[in-house]
Amino acid sequence: MEKRARFKSAWLPYALVAPQILVTLLFFFWPAAQALYQSVLLQDAFGASSQFVWFDNFKDLFNDPNYLESFKTTAMFSVMVAFFGLSLSLILAVFADRIVRGASVYKTFLIWPYAVSPVVVGVLWMFLMNPTLGVIAHALRGIGIEWNNLLNGRHAMILIVMAAIWKQISYNFLFFLAGLQAIPKSLIEAAAIDGAGPVRRFFTIVFPLLSPTTFFLLVINIVYAFFDTFAIIEATTHGGPGKETEILVYKVFQDGFRGGDLGSAAAQSVVLMAIVIALTVVQFKYVEKKVQYS
Amino acid sequence: MIERRPILDFISHLVLILGVAIVAFPVYVAFVASTQTPEQAAMAPISLVPGDQFFRNYAAVIISGASGNAAVPPVARMMWISLASALIIAIGKIAISMLSAFAIVYFRFAGRSFFFWMIFVTLMLPVEVRITPTYQVVSDFGMLNSYAGLTIPLIASATATFLFRQFFLTVPDELAEAARIDGAGPMRFFKDVLWPLSRTNIIALFVIMFIYGWNQYLWPLLVATEQDMYPIGIGIKTMITGGDAAIEWNMVMATLILAMLPPGLVVVVMQKWFVKGLVDSEK
Numbered sequence: 355m356e357k358r359a360r361f362k363s364a365w366l367p368y369a370l371v372a373p374q375i376l377v378t379l380l381f382f383f384w385p386a387a388q389a390l391y392q393s394v395l396l397q398d399a400f401g402a403s404s405q406f407v408w409f410d411n412f413k414d415l416f417n418d419p420n421y422l423e424s425f426k427t428t429a430m431f432s433v434m435v436a437f438f439g440l441s442l443s444l445i446l447a448v449f450a451d452r453i454v455r456g457a458s459v460y461k462t463f464l465i466w467p468y469a470v471s472p473v474v475v476g477v478l479w480m481f482l483m484n485p486t487l488g489v490i491a492h493a494l495r496g497i498g499i500e501w502n503n504l505l506n507g508r509h510a511m512i513l514i515v516m517a518a519i520w521k522q523i524s525y526n527f528l529f530f531l532a533g534l535q536a537i538p539k540s541l542i543e544a545a546a547i548d549g550a551g552p553v554r555r556f557f558t559i560v561f562p563l564l565s566p567t568t569f570f571l572l573v574i575n576i577v578y579a580f581f582d583t584f585a586i587i588e589a590t591t592h593g594g595p596g597k598e599t600e601i602l603v604y605k606v607f608q609d610g611f612r613g614g615d616l617g618s619a620a621a622q623s624v625v626l627m628a629i630v631i632a633l634t635v636v637q638f639k640y641v642e643k644k645v646q647y648s
Numbered sequence: 649m650i651e652r653r654p655i656l657d658f659i660s661h662l663v664l665i666l667g668v669a670i671v672a673f674p675v676y677v678a679f680v681a682s683t684q685t686p687e688q689a690a691m692a693p694i695s696l697v698p699g700d701q702f703f704r705n706y707a708a709v710i711i712s713g714a715s716g717n718a719a720v721p722p723v724a725r726m727m728w729i730s731l732a733s734a735l736i737i738a739i740g741k742i743a744i745s746m747l748s749a750f751a752i753v754y755f756r757f758a759g760r761s762f763f764f765w766m767i768f769v770t771l772m773l774p775v776e777v778r779i780t781p782t783y784q785v786v787s788d789f790g791m792l793n794s795y796a797g798l799t800i801p802l803i804a805s806a807t808a809t810f811l812f813r814q815f816f817l818t819v820p821d822e823l824a825e826a827a828r829i830d831g832a833g834p835m836r837f838f839k840d841v842l843w844p845l846s847r848t849n850i851i852a853l854f855v856i857m858f859i860y861g862w863n864q865y866l867w868p869l870l871v872a873t874e875q876d877m878y879p880i881g882i883g884i885k886t887m888i889t890g891g892d893a894a895i896e897w898n899m900v901m902a903t904l905i906l907a908m909l910p911p912g913l914v915v916v917v918m919q920k921w922f923v924k925g926l927v928d929s930e931k
Contacts (some may be wrong), residue, residue, distance in 0.1 A: 357753055357754060357817070357821060357824070360754055360755060360756055360824075361754050361755055361824075361828070361833075361834035361837070362755075363755065363834065366751075366755065366834060366835075367751040367755035367757040367760070368751075368757065370747045370748060370750055370751035370755075371747070371748040371751045371752070371763050373743075373744040373747065373748075374744040374745065374747070374748040374767060374804055374809065375748075375763055375766060375767075377744070377800060377801070377803055377804040378766055378767060378770055378804045379766075380785060380801075381782055381785060381800070381801040381804065382769075382770045382773050382778075382804060383766075383769075384781070384785060385778040385781035385782040385784070385785055386773050386777075386778050386781070388778075388781035388784070389777070389778050389780075389781050392780075392781070442667075445663065445667075446663065446664060446667040449659070449660040449663045449664055450660075450664060452656070452657075452660045453657060453660045453661065453664070456661070460664045460667070460668060462916060462919060463668040463671060463672065464667060464668060464671055465915060465919070465923075466671065466912055466915060466916065467671055468859070468915060468922075468926075469859055469863075469908065469911035469912045469914065469915040470675075470863075470908050470911070470912070471862065471863035471864075471865065471881050471907065471908075471911070472863065472865060473865045473881040473884060473885055474881070474884065474904050474907055474908060477884055477888060477900065477904060478674040478675070478677075478678055478904065479674060480888075481674075481677065481678065481681070481897065481900075481901070482673075482674055482677060486692050487690065487691075487692050487693070487694065487897070488692075488693070489677055489693045489694055489696070492692060492693035493693075520670070520671070520674070523667075523670075523671060524671075525926070528923060528926060528927075529927075532927060546651060552653070552656060581774050581776050581777075584776060584865065584866050585865035585866065585881070588865070588869075588885065589884075589885060589888070603776045603777075606776070606777070606779060607776075607779060607866070610779060610780045611779060611780060611783070611870070616780060619779075619780055620780070620781075623777045623778055623779070623780075626776065626777040627772065627773065627777050627778075630772045630773070630774060630777065631772045634771055634772050
């Protein structure tokens with residue numbers, strides 16, 4: 355779509371885009387180019403000398419069992435966050451869509467976690483699940499589960515998954531609720547007249563019609579689990595015990611910023627960029643479709 | 649409602665109350681801990697009845713900061729840093745995105761689509777993937793431990809630019825034509841026509857961007873190395889690094905509750921705009 359009415363000025367449009375472009379160049383393109391450049395260099399620990407090594411950093415990376423392990427951890431983490439997070443929010447949204455009285459009160463309570471910052475979420479859950487202090491850890495011990503996320507890798511993983519889901523419930527809930535409310539009531543009424551009960555209606559009509567929303571949320575949740583959960587992990591498990599909850603973003607930070615291995619960190623950054631680009635492409639393909647149908 | 653099914657209604661409320669309980673429980677426990685003495689808050693398990701130390705604890709963290717071995721600035725100072733950064737980020741993002749969207753929609757100039765493409769690509773470069781080199785740039789400019797360093801690198805926004813572009817495209821051409829005939833220049837048109845028309849979009853975006861700014865963690869962790877410039881998230885992290893025995897949980901939880909309040913209030917009070925902003929910024 356193009357505007358017919360335009361203004362004419364030789365310099366004004368450049369002045370208008372200048373601030374944004376300047377910030378983009380300085381803090382996005384230049385660092386990204388640096389990351390690309392560093393990813394093919396081998397630097398000594400003090401950054402004094404560097405050597406061009408082609409793709410050796412990448413080769414080392416993909417031969418490093420720790421990195422592959424981190425990839426697996428990230429994949430497992432994001433699948434669990436997406437699956438359980440979406441299921442829980444969908445259940446809540448379906449019931450919230452059903453009821454008439456009090457719906458807005460529930461909604462207000464359910465969207466609140468969106469405002470809580472990831473580091474706060476991490477500390478909250480750490481406090482609940484702490485093996486010595488935690489209320490929930492204590493309750494679990496009461497029913498015979500020896501909860502210890504400091505020693506048990508699976509427990510640590512469950513902890514970060516729960517914290518990550520808790521924060522994301524609001525977002526998923528709002529979008530599912532909007533999706534449900536957009537389904538034409540006449541379809542559901544027709545099915546009800548034909549004798550289909552609520553459960554049958556959900557699986558044959560509501561859920562299929564909701565699939566664009568579900569797919570969109572799936573992508574968003576995977577992006578979220580990949581990139582926005584750094585603070586949760588930093589506040590709860592520090593990637594531990596061992597490296598059992600070290601997801602890719604956390605590893606980049608550990609290797610590059612705390613460990614000083616710039617070449618490897620840069621190569622990891624490039625891999626992550628490739629993942630973001632792939633996810634963005636998927637997301638935008640889907641958005642175009644949505645525009646067509648609506 | 650399609651049919652009357654009292655049992656299903658009952659189940660609906662039950663499930664929703666359970667959902668609300670899941671969402672509220674961690675915050676409730678944090679609040680309870682924040683009203684207790686250090687000894688009570690470190691009990692295993694903690695009592696779920698609020699204590700009587702509410703005013704003492706909150707006054708202590710706000711004015712002098714949690715004592716103990718984790719040295720952090722007073723919460724009032726950290727909240728101020730967070731608030732200032734969040735406001736600069738939110739207003740900055742809206743300002744520069746609105747201006748660039750205005751240029752892209754209402755002018756034809758060489759490099760227009762190139763600039764648009766450049767802004768678009770920033771979507772694919774989140775801070776997390778370019779940590780070290782970005783830190784390098786900021787440190788070379790001497791922007792560590794400054795408001796500029798905390799905010800400016802986060803201020804570019806592809807999402808907001810898109811949103812304003814989409815919105816400007818829906819503004820009737822007649823308005824711009826009329827403005828031109830009346831002899832109004834582009835900036836006059838921007839100020840008197842586009843600005844008032846965009847008001848709801850601006851508020852909705854502001855809510856989202858404010859929360860985004862307030863909740864930043866990774867970036868301040870790199871840029872704010874001096875305690876004086878710690879935003880509240882970093883302060884909380886510092887308070888819990890002292891090891892199990894040394895942590896004053898009642899003070900930590902009072903700080904947590906205070907950290908949640910401003911963005912929480914924004915979401916609840918401006919719920920309508922928040923929902924609009926959330927939905928719009930994902931289009």
